[in-house]
Amino acid sequence: MRIRNIALAATIGSLTALNGAVAQDTLIERVEIGVLDCVVSGGTGYIFGSTKDVGCTYKPADGAPEETYFGVISKYGVDIGTTEASYMTWAVLAPTDDPYRPGALAGDYFGVSAEATVGAGIGANALLGGSDETIALQPLSVSGQTGLNFALGVSELELRSSAD
Numbered sequence: 001m002r003i004r005n006i007a008l009a010a011t012i013g014s015l016t017a018l019n020g021a022v023a024q025d026t027l028i029e030r031v032e033i034g035v036l037d038c039v040v041s042g043g044t045g046y047i048f049g050s051t052k053d054v055g056c057t058y059k060p061a062d063g064a065p066e067e068t069y070f071g072v073i074s075k076y077g078v079d080i081g082t083t084e085a086s087y088m089t090w091a092v093l094a095p096t097d098d099p100y101r102p103g104a105l106a107g108d109y110f111g112v113s114a115e116a117t118v119g120a121g122i123g124a125n126a127l128l129g130g131s132d133e134t135i136a137l138q139p140l141s142v143s144g145q146t147g148l149n150f151a152l153g154v155s156e157l158e159l160r161s162s163a164d
Contacts, residue, residue: 030093030136033100034060040073040086050075056159058092058105068162069105076154090127090137103161105130109137110156127157 038056056069094100109129127137137157 029096031096032061032091033094034058034062034092036069036090036092036105036137038088038090040088042085054157054159060100064102067102067105069159070162071157071159074156074158076156088139090139093136093138095134103163105135106159106161106164107133107135108156108158109135110154111137112154127155129157130159 036056036058038054041053051072051074054071054073056071058067058069060066092105094104107130109127111127129135
């Protein structure tokens with residue numbers, strides 16, 4: 001129980017720092033254009049980092065057809081332990097002066113991440129990037145996962161459109 005409390009406290013502190021890092025990018029006016037739901041494959045963190053496959057569905061806020069994306073999420077920093085598949089939901093934010101084009105979420109995203117798992121755990125990743133490096137992915141709900149893991153560092157998400 002003590003390990004779980006320490007991991008939870010570390011994650012809460014990291015998520016607070018994560019929120020501050022994302023807030024710095026709010027100088028560009030953005031609007032929510034949809035939601036990105038992703039399933040991240042399970043795997044093992046090897047102290048310095050990890051790489052896991054992702055499959056995502058983009059649900060546009062305007063009711064346009066859903067889009068499917070796939071890719072890889074890599075974490076660099078402290079990442080120790082093993083997790084099963086996890087689920088993440090992001091709000092997709094885009095500049096107000098840049099209309100969305102199908103497939104526009106494809107691209108590379110970078111940001112900070114924090115996770116703690118002892119049995120069942122939580123994590124969050126706030127990312128910025130996309131095809132024109134103008135899309136922001138803001139965590140709507142923290143990721144849900146099971147296993148034994150602690151991760152804190154920089155995340156890179158490589159998203160590709162299945163339509164390409």
